Amino acid sequence: MKKIKTLSALALMAVFSTQVLAGMPGMRGTQHLGITVPNVKEATAFFKDVIGCESFYSIGPFGPFDDDWMTENLNVDKKAVIKTAHLMRCGNGPALEIFEYTAPDQKMTPPRNSDIGGHHLAFYVDDMDAAVAFLEEKGIKVLGKPHTFTDTGMKGLTWVYFMAPWGMQLEIVSYPFGQGYEKETGRRMWDPRY
Template sequence: MTPLAKRCLAALVLTASSQAALAELPGMQGPQHVGFTVPDRQAAVDFFVDVIGCEAFYTIGPFGPFEDDWMSVNLNVHPEATIPAAHLVRCGDGTNLEIFEYTSPDQRTEQPRNSDIGGHHLAFYVDDMDKAVAYLKDNDVQVLGEPHPFTDGPMKGLTWVYFMAPWGMQLELVSVPFGSMGYEEEHRGRLWDPRH
């Protein structure tokens, strides 16, 4: 089999498996929100609104305390856990963020690192990495290192840098200043991108 034929076959298999995977959850359209828990919900909302530029929409709660095991049955948390409130915000042309504050007798307060199971981060697309980094630094936000451009591979064309929310959550800036990434040379499909 020629190299071109092998690539075509691989693309067909990838397309077929991707379509099969999309068919698994009836009616799935895409992520509607990302939820996470913070130590001080209002301080987190203020950071996302006042520094990042998100828009706050509404607040829900409180939830609990309940006299039964509703919290453990429905949310897989301690039965005595409570949610004083959760806030919904949206950042640019991206999915919604659901920002929770919990109380719980067994609550862990340390932030997971990216290397920990359950580690996570949120990435924000910016048009101009240098301006965005300077802005964060001007607002006393800790930026980790310097922006790193990918020069080859599937992420070729993307530049990234991590930064820290005031409560220790890991966040990231990404930018694709030349408009496309390396993977686009071989794949018909496209990752979601807030620019489109």
Template sequence: MIKKLSTLTCAALMAASIPLGAQAELPGMRGTQHIGITVPNVDEAVDFLVDVMGCEAFFSFGPFGPFDDDWMTKNLNVNPRAVIEIITMVRCGNGPALEVFQYTSPDQDANPPKNSDIGGYHIAFYVDDINVATDYLIENGVQVLERPHPLTGTGLEGMEWVYFLAPWGMQMEIVSAPDGIIDEEQNNRSFWDPKSDS
């Protein structure tokens, strides 16, 4: 545990040494509009996101491909014979949309990446009460990893978190910081916060 905390503390200290002002800026950048995720079955994934997580599905479109040329590789960095069967746009509360893809491809890896893999990722949902939300996930048959943990000794102190797995194996997380996090208090700045839309 000491080793874990010291690693987190080092990361927080390194982050604290980064100047508060941006060094460069993508012209006109306002924030995250959507996050794309690829799932084995769009209908099943959207059912989970709507029926369990409480998201709202908007619309679907596709398919794209198959193409005879290398359009898919040039534009999407995937196998030229890959096909996007369907895309559904989903909104989860006050946050960026999810663009949920269902692909087929000759070289498709059916195993979701772990966080430790290059390109690994997860999506975190903010909740008001992490213990109530954790119990709800468990009651709905969702695989939750352990119980919520505090992020003490870091710039995120004040936040609690716990990971869970979507039915298709993707890593997801719920977080809660009802009283804010220490970095915001110490540096008079704030991360984007779904509670306040700031």
């Protein structure tokens, strides 16, 4: 019986090792999210004063360059310039790298979630009602009212979207008693509460 338990444990370890090693070698997780904004100073003030992120440092400017460096390395117009990029930490999560670019072909309208390349950032909060009230007191546009999932893997998660002053979609979520998927598996998605 002891031999069978040992073999079972080794088999599980082999499966787990395969899952961990199946992707990019050495990948440990999300380190930062990069976003482009119309004004880095205003955006960093918003993330610091409204969201509660911590400022670290700025880099730049980069460009303009006489060659195709910007296109070859960043997939942007060769005449694009990164005026500045500012790094911030938002609680227990990946850093934000906030860019201010100029480029001849720059689009000034942020994509919607339904657009290819659409995106949003979600922040975990302990108290959804207090967070929504805070955003509304600051004059931040909150889209609708908080909704709570009653089924699926997200059962127990409450969410609501809100808008950054420059039109970027953001979200707050809360699941103080966990999410539904946790009852189905011992595996866990990343969770800012821990």
